[in-house]
Amino acid sequence: MKPAIAAAARLIVTGGTFDKRYDAIKGELTFKETHLPAMLEQARVTLPLTTDIRLLIDSLHMTDVHRQSVLEACREAPETAIVVIHGTDTMVQTAEVVGRAALAKTVVFTGAMVPYSVQGSDAEFNLGFALAMALALPAGSYVAMNARVFPWNDVQKDKQEGTFKALG
Amino acid sequence: MKPAIAAAARLIVTGGTFDKRYDAIKGELTFKETHLPAMLEQARVTLPLTTDIRLLIDSLHMTDVHRQSVLEACREAPETAIVVIHGTDTMVQTAEVVGRAALAKTVVFTGAMVPYSVQGSDAEFNLGFALAMALALPAGSYVAMNARVFPWNDVQKDKQEGTFKALG
Amino acid sequence: MKPAIAAAARLIVTGGTFDKRYDAIKGELTFKETHLPAMLEQARVTLPLTTDIRLLIDSLHMTDVHRQSVLEACREAPETAIVVIHGTDTMVQTAEVVGRAALAKTVVFTGAMVPYSVQGSDAEFNLGFALAMALALPAGSYVAMNARVFPWNDVQKDKQEGTFKALG
Amino acid sequence: MKPAIAAAARLIVTGGTFDKRYDAIKGELTFKETHLPAMLEQARVTLPLTTDIRLLIDSLHMTDVHRQSVLEACREAPETAIVVIHGTDTMVQTAEVVGRAALAKTVVFTGAMVPYSVQGSDAEFNLGFALAMALALPAGSYVAMNARVFPWNDVQKDKQEGTFKALG
Numbered sequence: 194m195k196p197a198i199a200a201a202a203r204l205i206v207t208g209g210t211f212d213k214r215y216d217a218i219k220g221e222l223t224f225k226e227t228h229l230p231a232m233l234e235q236a237r238v239t240l241p242l243t244t245d246i247r248l249l250i251d252s253l254h255m256t257d258v259h260r261q262s263v264l265e266a267c268r269e270a271p272e273t274a275i276v277v278i279h280g281t282d283t284m285v286q287t288a289e290v291v292g293r294a295a296l297a298k299t300v301v302f303t304g305a306m307v308p309y310s311v312q313g314s315d316a317e318f319n320l321g322f323a324l325a326m327a328l329a330l331p332a333g334s335y336v337a338m339n340a341r342v343f344p345w346n347d348v349q350k351d352k353q354e355g356t357f358k359a360l361g
Numbered sequence: 362m363k364p365a366i367a368a369a370a371r372l373i374v375t376g377g378t379f380d381k382r383y384d385a386i387k388g389e390l391t392f393k394e395t396h397l398p399a400m401l402e403q404a405r406v407t408l409p410l411t412t413d414i415r416l417l418i419d420s421l422h423m424t425d426v427h428r429q430s431v432l433e434a435c436r437e438a439p440e441t442a443i444v445v446i447h448g449t450d451t452m453v454q455t456a457e458v459v460g461r462a463a464l465a466k467t468v469v470f471t472g473a474m475v476p477y478s479v480q481g482s483d484a485e486f487n488l489g490f491a492l493a494m495a496l497a498l499p500a501g502s503y504v505a506m507n508a509r510v511f512p513w514n515d516v517q518k519d520k521q522e523g524t525f526k527a528l529g
Numbered sequence: 530m531k532p533a534i535a536a537a538a539r540l541i542v543t544g545g546t547f548d549k550r551y552d553a554i555k556g557e558l559t560f561k562e563t564h565l566p567a568m569l570e571q572a573r574v575t576l577p578l579t580t581d582i583r584l585l586i587d588s589l590h591m592t593d594v595h596r597q598s599v600l601e602a603c604r605e606a607p608e609t610a611i612v613v614i615h616g617t618d619t620m621v622q623t624a625e626v627v628g629r630a631a632l633a634k635t636v637v638f639t640g641a642m643v644p645y646s647v648q649g650s651d652a653e654f655n656l657g658f659a660l661a662m663a664l665a666l667p668a669g670s671y672v673a674m675n676a677r678v679f680p681w682n683d684v685q686k687d688k689q690e691g692t693f694k695a696l697g
Numbered sequence: 698m699k700p701a702i703a704a705a706a707r708l709i710v711t712g713g714t715f716d717k718r719y720d721a722i723k724g725e726l727t728f729k730e731t732h733l734p735a736m737l738e739q740a741r742v743t744l745p746l747t748t749d750i751r752l753l754i755d756s757l758h759m760t761d762v763h764r765q766s767v768l769e770a771c772r773e774a775p776e777t778a779i780v781v782i783h784g785t786d787t788m789v790q791t792a793e794v795v796g797r798a799a800l801a802k803t804v805v806f807t808g809a810m811v812p813y814s815v816q817g818s819d820a821e822f823n824l825g826f827a828l829a830m831a832l833a834l835p836a837g838s839y840v841a842m843n844a845r846v847f848p849w850n851d852v853q854k855d856k857q858e859g860t861f862k863a864l865g
Contacts, residue, residue, distance in 0.1 A: 198498075215643055232486070233508075236508060237483045237506075237524065313403050321493070325489070325505070338405075340406040342497075354554075357407075385810040386856075386858075386859045390725070475719055479814060569844075575862070642741055661825070661829030662829045676743065694743070
């Protein structure tokens with residue numbers, strides 16, 4: 194049974210805008226390595242945390258195989274509180290794959306609309322918000338963005354606004 | 362009765378390191394105005410939020426009168442989910458004043474070890490983390506720092522380390 | 530005749546990496562408006578400066594018509610000290626067009642390898658360096674990058690290294 | 698004889714607001730180490746540069762002994778182009794000590810009104826501007842701030858405005 198507040202958490206990294214960084218030679222945003230360790234140090238985290246770097250890709254390139262790999266990472270994790278860093282474009286689909294598996298774990302998907310490495314990023318806020326939800330919510334699969342949290346089967350991305358909202 | 366996840370929240374600002382900014386003429390960190398509106402815009406928040414700027418002081422200057430004013434702000438708030446931005450030095454004392462009042466609300470105190478306006482600040486992460494805890498936890502008074510949350514009567518600041526931990 | 534140190538300067542903006550900003554909805558770096566006014570305020574500039582926003586394009590899209598427009602902007606400027614903010618990819622070509630016109634003015638081209646809006650940008654340093662060179666050097670057309678200044682007819686971009694150097 | 702543009706430069710660090718960083722435990726701005734290496738990497742400098750860390754103090758604490766040490770550092774430097782990073786409060790006094798020595802070198806004093814480690818700093822711009830002036834100007838002692846450069850014997854700090862201007 195999940196305790197009121199989990200005492201440890203796992204961060205599963207898949208890439209997404211969150212982790213893009215500017216390549217000065219190519220002149221574009223690409224993936225090189227995750228910012229998670231730097232972000233956790235900045236946040237002065239003392240909670241026991243394990244970071245599992247599964248993928249570093251744009252979520253538009255996510256296939257079913259990738260999503261199964263994320264599900265496996267959640268299933269194998271010894272922790273019951275899990276945050277998945279994910280691109281926003283297909284975050285809802287991967288949250289659905291994890292949600293249908295009905296694990297006895299709290300899995301919270303988050304990402305960023307502006308990369309951590311760009312001025313005015315929402316990445317640090319979203320990481321803090323999603324991590325707290327992973328520690329506090331009952332088991333399930335959720336999407337946390339815009340200071341809101343949604344169950345996997347009642348959420349959609351509004352691509353015009355760049356925000357997440359409930360269905361219907 | 363408090364719903365599983367609150368649908369709105371209140372932010373009560375009291376100052377603290379979180380909100381200090383550099384005064385180029387005086388050559389020191391002072392208070393001028395809160396960064397909260399800029400921070401919420403950066404975080405792309407769509408949750409209904411009300412900001413109540415009560416104080417803008419260093420928490421070492423907090424008196425009993427100030428703490429009663431924070432308690433009043435919590436009591437008067439129509440929202441049941443409340444984040445109090447507070448200096449870390451006496452955050453535990455104010456959390457105790459609110460905790461003893463046993464309001465039917467979730468009040469989460471947070472702050473920062475590095476000001477929002479300084480490189481490498483923990484302010485955005487802490488705001489996200491504390492807000493999620495205020496939305497998700499049962500009624501009570503809490504301190505949220507370092508990706509951890511503590512009930513008001515089991516928390517202390519380790520001044521050597523600059524971190525918060527449980528008592529004994 | 531040009532005085533030892535010019536008492537005013539003109540900034541001609543054409544775009545380039547320097548001025549790109551992240552569009553959260555499109556998920557890419559684009560042009561919206563120049564960062565120059567914000568950058569000059571940050572630099573606490575008291576020198577009389579006029580900003581002329583000619584273009585906001587990637588320098589790979591620069592045509593001969595665009596380059597003539599930059600030359601016209603230099604020719605028409607009442608100031609004798611001019612900085613042109615330009616994409617690095619074709620900066621040398623535009624500097625050549627201005628150089629061949631042999632104006633009685635000091636025109637210094639600069640840009641950035643990392644946008645101003647991205648962490649770790651060279652834009653502020655390059656702006657300061659190029660402006661000082663525009664104020665201090667004799668009439669001519671120059672490229673200033675990497676804390677070095679080159680006459681227009683002895684400079685090339687090393688695309689592997691992302692730096693500028695003299696010919697042969 | 699000094700060439701038109703020096704091919705190398707020396708940076709002499711003395712501290713000042715430029716190099717202050719936030720100490721999260723003490724809750725104040727202090728000196729720990731210079732930001733110069735990080736700043737030069739950010740600026741993508743390829744010019745041969747040597748950094749000489751003489752002092753890391755607030756310029757209000759500068760004594761005659763300290764100023765003689767700065768003068769010695771300038772005298773001993775093999776380079777003819779020198780930038781001195783200095784606190785703004787007594788920058789003019791140290792520039793005078795160096796100016797009266799009438800070295801056959803170009804020594805440009807600069808600093809910052811906002812530390813490099815604080816959002817909105819003028820440090821990168823000032824470093825670029827001062828370095829270009831050190832490379833381009835004839836021998837002498839100068840103060841470079843606010844995108845302007847002044848000879849040592851015609852400059853004062855306006856403490857109300859936080860800017861530098863000519864005498865009289």
